[in-house]
Amino acid sequence: MTGEPLPVTVIGGYLGAGKTTMVNHLLRNAGGRRLAVLVNEFGELPIDEDLIEAEGDNLISIAGGCVCCSFGSDLTAALIQMAQMDPRPDHVVIESSGVAIPGAILLTVSLIDGFRPDGTVVLADAPQLRRAAVDPYIGDTILRQLRDANIVLMNKSDLLGETELEALDLWLADTAPQAARIPSIRGAVAIEAVLGLGAEPLASSAGGHADKLFDSIVLRPAAPVDCEALAARIAEGPYGVVRAKGYLRDRQGGVRLIHVAGNRWEVTPGPDDARPGLVCIGLREGFDGSALVALADSA
Amino acid sequence: MPATTIYSAQKIITMNPSRPVATHVAVRDGRILGAGTLEELETWGDYTLDDRFKDKILMPGMVEGHAHTMEGTLWRNVYLGYFDRMDPDGKVWSGVKTIEAVLERLKEAEAQITDPEAPLPGWQLDPIYLNNVRVTRQQLDSVSSTRPIGIMHASGHILNVNTKALELAGLMKTGLNHPGIPLGPDGYPTGELKGPEVMTPVGPHVGYERALTDCDEQGLRDFGKLCVRTGVTTITDLAARLTDDSVSMMLRVTGEKTYPACVVPLRFFLGLAPKDLVAEVVRLKGMSTERLSLGRIKVVADGSIQGFSARLRWPGYHNGAENGLWYVAPEQLSEIYHLALEAGVQVHTHTNGDQATELAIDTLGPALLKHPRRDHRFTLQHCQLADAAQFRRMKELGMCVNLFANHHFYWGDEHYKLTVGPDRATRMNACRTALDTGVPMAIHSDAPVTPLGPLFTAWGAVTRRTASGRVQGEEERITVAEALWAVTLGAAYTLHMDGEVGSIETGKRADFAVLEQDPTEVEPEALKDIPVWGTVQGGRVFAAADL
Numbered sequence: 140m141t142g143e144p145l146p147v148t149v150i151g152g153y154l155g156a157g158k159t160t161m162v163n164h165l166l167r168n169a170g171g172r173r174l175a176v177l178v179n180e181f182g183e184l185p186i187d188e189d190l191i192e193a194e195g196d197n198l199i200s201i202a203g204g205c206v207c208c209s210f211g212s213d214l215t216a217a218l219i220q221m222a223q224m225d226p227r228p229d230h231v232v233i234e235s236s237g238v239a240i241p242g243a244i245l246l247t248v249s250l251i252d253g254f255r256p257d258g259t260v261v262l263a264d265a266p267q268l269r270r271a272a273v274d275p276y277i278g279d280t281i282l283r284q285l286r287d288a289n290i291v292l293m294n295k296s297d298l299l300g301e302t303e304l305e306a307l308d309l310w311l312a313d314t315a316p317q318a319a320r321i322p323s324i325r326g327a328v329a330i331e332a333v334l335g336l337g338a339e340p341l342a343s344s345a346g347g348h349a350d351k352l353f354d355s356i357v358l359r360p361a362a363p364v365d366c367e368a369l370a371a372r373i374a375e376g377p378y379g380v381v382r383a384k385g386y387l388r389d390r391q392g393g394v395r396l397i398h399v400a401g402n403r404w405e406v407t408p409g410p411d412d413a414r415p416g417l418v419c420i421g422l423r424e425g426f427d428g429s430a431l432v433a434l435a436d437s438a
Numbered sequence: 439m440p441a442t443t444i445y446s447a448q449k450i451i452t453m454n455p456s457r458p459v460a461t462h463v464a465v466r467d468g469r470i471l472g473a474g475t476l477e478e479l480e481t482w483g484d485y486t487l488d489d490r491f492k493d494k495i496l497m498p499g500m501v502e503g504h505a506h507t508m509e510g511t512l513w514r515n516v517y518l519g520y521f522d523r524m525d526p527d528g529k530v531w532s533g534v535k536t537i538e539a540v541l542e543r544l545k546e547a548e549a550q551i552t553d554p555e556a557p558l559p560g561w562q563l564d565p566i567y568l569n570n571v572r573v574t575r576q577q578l579d580s581v582s583s584t585r586p587i588g589i590m591h592a593s594g595h596i597l598n599v600n601t602k603a604l605e606l607a608g609l610m611k612t613g614l615n616h617p618g619i620p621l622g623p624d625g626y627p628t629g630e631l632k633g634p635e636v637m638t639p640v641g642p643h644v645g646y647e648r649a650l651t652d653c654d655e656q657g658l659r660d661f662g663k664l665c666v667r668t669g670v671t672t673i674t675d676l677a678a679r680l681t682d683d684s685v686s687m688m689l690r691v692t693g694e695k696t697y698p699a700c701v702v703p704l705r706f707f708l709g710l711a712p713k714d715l716v717a718e719v720v721r722l723k724g725m726s727t728e729r730l731s732l733g734r735i736k737v738v739a740d741g742s743i744q745g746f747s748a749r750l751r752w753p754g755y756h757n758g759a760e761n762g763l764w765y766v767a768p769e770q771l772s773e774i775y776h777l778a779l780e781a782g783v784q785v786h787t788h789t790n791g792d793q794a795t796e797l798a799i800d801t802l803g804p805a806l807l808k809h810p811r812r813d814h815r816f817t818l819q820h821c822q823l824a825d826a827a828q829f830r831r832m833k834e835l836g837m838c839v840n841l842f843a844n845h846h847f848y849w850g851d852e853h854y855k856l857t858v859g860p861d862r863a864t865r866m867n868a869c870r871t872a873l874d875t876g877v878p879m880a881i882h883s884d885a886p887v888t889p890l891g892p893l894f895t896a897w898g899a900v901t902r903r904t905a906s907g908r909v910q911g912e913e914e915r916i917t918v919a920e921a922l923w924a925v926t927l928g929a930a931y932t933l934h935m936d937g938e939v940g941s942i943e944t945g946k947r948a949d950f951a952v953l954e955q956d957p958t959e960v961e962p963e964a965l966k967d968i969p970v971w972g973t974v975q976g977g978r979v980f981a982a983a984d985l
């Protein structure tokens with residue numbers, strides 16, 4: 140077992156938003172990453188049949204080393220079981236139930252040694268969202284889910300016209316100002332946006348349609364920086380960054396590993412021999428690469 | 439010809455409207471041959487007259503429509519509740535009234551355990567009654583620093599643990615950032631763990647296994663003893679996971695010749711897709727025996743009112759707390775209702791808040807239009823905040839209700855002051871309105887949340903007294919006769935078992951509660967204090983004193 144904590148992403152959102160479709164998309168486009176998917180719905184493992192390699196008790200193995208299992212009420216045990224698998228997964232994805240509050244799940248993850256809470260991605264059923272958000276029964280649940288999101292996927296965005304999508308984007312900016320917002324179709328989103336950047340960020344591909352949607356840049360500031368301040372600014376500032384990951388030299392000395400997921404950021408010590416460089420990725424529209432370069436140089 | 443026994447009694451309250459009172463009851467093959475006078479019953483032929491109950495009062499064996507068998511398992515842990523409570527062996531544990539007394543009782547229990555690493559679990563702590571003083575990790579360390587200690591609160595949603603337990607769970611560190619884990623001035627957790635998501639990582643280390651609502655073999659036997667001591671002969675286990683192992687264990691234990699109750703476990707809805715859930719419950723139904731009745735579903739729609747996790751309609755919580763949580767999505771509830779109606783499977787739905795109740799009603803209406811099924815008896819469990827209009831709609835749809843009458847006593851004052859405020863606290867568990875509206879009604883303890891004891895529950899519905907002694911909602915009180923009906927035929931009706939149990943009349947199972955006093959003659963305020971001699975279940979006599 141390696142010393143690196145295992146990153147965990149929670150995928151939330153109400154019923155029908157497309158969580159399951161997106162999980163299948165991630166499995167299809169894992170790009171060599173071994174994913175472990177934990178499902179807390181009604182016990183049905185929602186994996187497309189052609190992906191399934193073998194089925195066991197509550198556990199499905201998927202070509203390419205990925206697995207899927209349902210965890211019922213016992214997330215902790217399921218996570219520990221995942222971490223002990225051989226080969227060890229590279230990333231854990233938790234698909235939460237439609238009424239769950241994803242932030243609460245991520246907080247639980249933060250209590251378990253050996254895992255790194257990577258962020259919450261909340262799917263919204265773009266055409267239905269505004270109506271669902273005022274539903275007397277589930278409206279407040281949906282709003283709570285959105286306010287917990289580091290990244291909101293406006294899924295089924297193709298079913299909206301351009302002005303409708305813009306209006307929804309504005310409404311989300313107001314309702315969940317903390318979250319990065321990405322439109323998607325049938326859950327087909329750049330894997331980097333959901334799972335973070337892989338070990339070889341520049342070689343990995345967003346795939347098809349999503350490619351044109353995203354832009355990225357590698358920051359290599361000349362001098363050591365205040366890594367925490369930089370991470371916070373990237374996460375909270377107006378640079379259009381959805382995800383950032385990489386190593387930079389810190390002004391205090393040493394190397395830091397920086398993770399950004401929407402508004403969430405984390406800075407941890409990194410190995411001295413790590414190659415410096417912070418990859419930032421965001422929607423092409425609104426992505427401000429030159430401002431990021433300036434920010435890094437002044438941080 | 440099989441043997442007939444005729445029991446004489448000081449009085450037999452039959453709950454049979456054609457013959458409400460009798461002096462004798464004849465039993466053959468575990469069933470009631472008839473109730474009446476000795477002369478009438480002699481006409482059945484040879485018999486043995488049994489006079490052991492001649493000074494006792496017999497009433498139908500009581501039916502607890504909402505309890506959990508885990509009560510039996512919990513009694514192996516240290517009882518730390520505020521109120522006196524009887525254990526399966528009949529010992530009455532005095533309530534602990536101060537934190538010092540809590541620690542004292544833990545120390546006594548600790549001294550009995552030889553294995554220095556064995557966990558020490560306690561249960562039923564209720565800080566509401568201890569001026570909300572919290573137990574700290576350091577205090578529990580004074581009981582033991584070598585063995586993990588965990589105290590479950592009465593709410594079931596908070597656990598207090600010692601340093602050893604935190605260490606074992608990997609939580610004895612600084613830098614934790616979780617609303618469910620308060621930190622002390624030293625930056626370490628205080629040892630209080632709030633909410634299931636922070637309790638589950640620690641629970642197994644302190645003797646609280648993950649599947650908390652499941653009982654084990656000894657727990658089920660001990661649960662049976664509690665039934666005898668409280669006059670209960672039919673009892674639900676309202677949220678059972680019913681794995682293959684637990685079903686075979688329950689079949690084995692309830693199948694023992696001396697098991698004194700009929701257990702009715704409802705399959706908890708989580709873990710299976712609705713269509714698989716319904717199919718599984720149909721399969722389980724076929725495995726039923728005379729003392730294990732399977733084949734019903736339990737859905738949980740929302741949380742609890744005192745935990746502020748119940749779903750309330752406007753104006754929400756009295757103290758301004760955010761609305762509670764859904765444990766089922768409306769679409770999922772609808773799918774379960776549709777499929778269950780189609781398959782003829784009954785669903786009991788936990789709805790504490792009035793919005794959860796509204797959702798269940800809103801969901802069942804359209805499902806019934808699609809799958810008309812007379813006599814479905816879908817039951818709302820707790821349904822504590824329903825208003826009159828909701829009861830009218832429940833009546834229209836043929837729903838039943840099982841109201842939480844014990845809540846008035848245990849948390850009524852809190853509901854009045856804190857959770858829902860005076861007006862709605864007054865209408866909580868509106869038994870009078872339910873009966874006047876014609877909604878078939880039961881009342882329950884939700885043991886182990888409150889102690890098992892239908893006579894106490896009946897007392898709660900009759901008096902509506904809170905722990906501070908106030909009568910809360912006098913207009914919603916019901917009569918003793920109505921309350922006794924609710925804990926017998928009323929509860930049996932919600933389980934489709936009113937044709938088999940719940941009254942003393944020809945053809946029914948010979949299930950009696952044997953009482954030392956007449957519940958219809960004592961002062962209503964004394965209902966809860968009537969001593970229970972024991973029970974007769976399926977014609978088998980169980981004396982509490984001989985357990």
Ligand SMILES: [Zn+2]
Pocket residue numbers: 504505506676884
């Ligand atoms: Zn219950």
